[in-house]
Amino acid sequence: xxxxxxxxxxxxxxxxxxxxxxxxxxxxxxxxxxxxxxxxxxxxxxxxxxxxxxxxxxxxxxxxxxxxxxxxxxxxxxxxxxxxxxxxxxxxxxxxxxxxxxxxxxxxxxxxxxxxxxxxxxxxxxxxxxxxxxxxxxxxxxxxxxxxxxxxxxxxxxxxxxxxxxxxxxx
Amino acid sequence: xxxxxxxxxxxxxxxxxxxxxxxxxxxxxxxxxxxxxxxxxxxxxxxxxxxxxxxxxxxxxxxxxxxxxxxxxxxxxxxxxxxxxxxxxxxxxxxxxxxxxxxxxxxxxxxxxxxxxxxxxxxxxxxxxxxxxxxxxxxxxxxxxxxxxxxxxxxxxxxxxxxxxxxxxxxxxxxxxxxxxxxxxxxxxxxxxxxxxxxxxxxxxxxxxxxxxxxxxxxxxxxxxxxxxxxxxxxxxxxxxxxxxxxxxxxxxxxxxxxxxxxxxxxxxxxxxxxxxxxxxxxxxxxxxxxxxxxxxxxxxxxxxxxxxxxxxxxxxxxxxxxxxxxxxxxxxxxxxxxxxxxxxxxxxxxxxxxxxxxxxxxxxxxxxxxxxxxxxxxxxxxxxxxxxxx
Numbered sequence: 381x382x383x384x385x386x387x388x389x390x391x392x393x394x395x396x397x398x399x400x401x402x403x404x405x406x407x408x409x410x411x412x413x414x415x416x417x418x419x420x421x422x423x424x425x426x427x428x429x430x431x432x433x434x435x436x437x438x439x440x441x442x443x444x445x446x447x448x449x450x451x452x453x454x455x456x457x458x459x460x461x462x463x464x465x466x467x468x469x470x471x472x473x474x475x476x477x478x479x480x481x482x483x484x485x486x487x488x489x490x491x492x493x494x495x496x497x498x499x500x501x502x503x504x505x506x507x508x509x510x511x512x513x514x515x516x517x518x519x520x521x522x523x524x525x526x527x528x529x530x531x532x533x534x535x536x537x538x539x540x541x542x543x544x545x546x547x548x549x550x551x
Numbered sequence: 552x553x554x555x556x557x558x559x560x561x562x563x564x565x566x567x568x569x570x571x572x573x574x575x576x577x578x579x580x581x582x583x584x585x586x587x588x589x590x591x592x593x594x595x596x597x598x599x600x601x602x603x604x605x606x607x608x609x610x611x612x613x614x615x616x617x618x619x620x621x622x623x624x625x626x627x628x629x630x631x632x633x634x635x636x637x638x639x640x641x642x643x644x645x646x647x648x649x650x651x652x653x654x655x656x657x658x659x660x661x662x663x664x665x666x667x668x669x670x671x672x673x674x675x676x677x678x679x680x681x682x683x684x685x686x687x688x689x690x691x692x693x694x695x696x697x698x699x700x701x702x703x704x705x706x707x708x709x710x711x712x713x714x715x716x717x718x719x720x721x722x723x724x725x726x727x728x729x730x731x732x733x734x735x736x737x738x739x740x741x742x743x744x745x746x747x748x749x750x751x752x753x754x755x756x757x758x759x760x761x762x763x764x765x766x767x768x769x770x771x772x773x774x775x776x777x778x779x780x781x782x783x784x785x786x787x788x789x790x791x792x793x794x795x796x797x798x799x800x801x802x803x804x805x806x807x808x809x810x811x812x813x814x815x816x817x818x819x820x821x822x823x824x825x826x827x828x829x830x831x832x833x834x835x836x837x838x839x840x841x842x843x844x845x846x847x848x849x850x851x852x853x854x855x856x857x858x859x860x861x862x863x864x865x866x867x868x869x870x871x872x873x874x875x876x877x878x879x880x881x882x883x884x885x886x887x888x889x890x891x892x893x894x895x896x897x898x899x900x901x902x903x904x905x906x907x908x909x910x911x912x913x914x915x916x917x918x919x920x921x922x923x924x925x926x927x928x929x930x931x932x933x934x935x936x937x938x939x940x941x942x
Contacts, residue, residue, distance in 0.1 A: 389707045390631050390689050391698060406699035411816040418699035424875070427699030 474517040484511035492532035494525030588835015620830030623823035625796040629803020648712030654864035684890025702878040706885040725794035743793040754805035850918035888927025
């Protein structure tokens, strides 16, 4: 994004911020600190004044606009880095049918398609666990897979009587 | 002492009232300040319903405060002087300033000769009618929301060149007024340019030292230092026959490239505005409206002719800088207001020893500025009506 800056003699500085299409936001910073904000619909249009702020209010507004305190997160967007796959944390309940079995015996990859990338057991993390890793109640499986695969994994791991997915989290 | 304090109190109250009224009416404060001076000054109106209105005399305090107003006005002009901007836009600005000066200056000369003011009168009248008011124009542009439009670039660019021409013009004019004979005037012009050249060089090469010398913590010490230097250099200039206003302009340029600009804008500007208000007020005190009425024809013809010439030169300037018809028309409209500089010229005219000048030019300048400042503000506010056909 290119922001044009020009001196306005006797007044202060002018900045033009692209706002999509031909529209520009024009910000004039006066020598006395006052900021005026205009919107200009196109190169030939007259700028329409939206509001003005004193220096302190402008800084407040800027920090809100910059989302310095609050970052809205769109969870669906955040999953994107892995492509279709998402990463989820799935806890093995005490009465899970897979507790006590190895990863390969539990058939996690074979039946659900999800891959267990790591197992969190208390304070330690078993990275890239082998097929013979025995799952214990309370383990948290860090699984990578599509949404459907994650769902299948959750029902496989969940306790026999109905499958709560408490403790599963999305990041 | 109590008398002077009372007069000063009345003066500031009258200014405050006039300023508030102008603000309410969406008008420039300059004509309001002048009229405040007229109202409480020694000339008509001298009483209202038996109560005397001749409350304030043009005493030493008013004279000094008004002088400080001129010095600070020009100091700020120098402060906002941006050599980088000037060089980067050199060609365009020279073109704008050239058209502006030639067209409006020519009308000024014609006006002076038509009314029998002669060559010296022409020099004064050119100064009065040519220069737009930076103060009024900049404020009106802000109020009307034009600042973000491209025509503002052209308008403000024109003001920048005008300011430079004013500095040179005032230096010449002050020397002429002080010089008397032609030879004396030539010598004094040469002398003042030597003085100003030295000052300009010091200002240009001394910026680093200025930055260090004025790097002082407490705000009050800073303000005192800045005002002290500006006024002292102005006084030094005056004592050798050089315009104190132009000297203050160069002092301002010494600060213009330093980091101090913002601090000065912030701290000294209120001081400038107070003293400038007294300057306009002092003009009002000296104004006898009956005398202004005596030059009404000159004022009317001058206002008409220079409105036309400013509209024309502004339009040409707009076209030269690539604006469309409507925006070019706005450049002319934007530059109509005349104000502080015309009045500074008037104070020099009042100091002239030539009767034809000191009797006619000051009342003309006051009448002309009253008309043009109000007209200029109104024209910008109602620009839509004026240019809608050009859209």
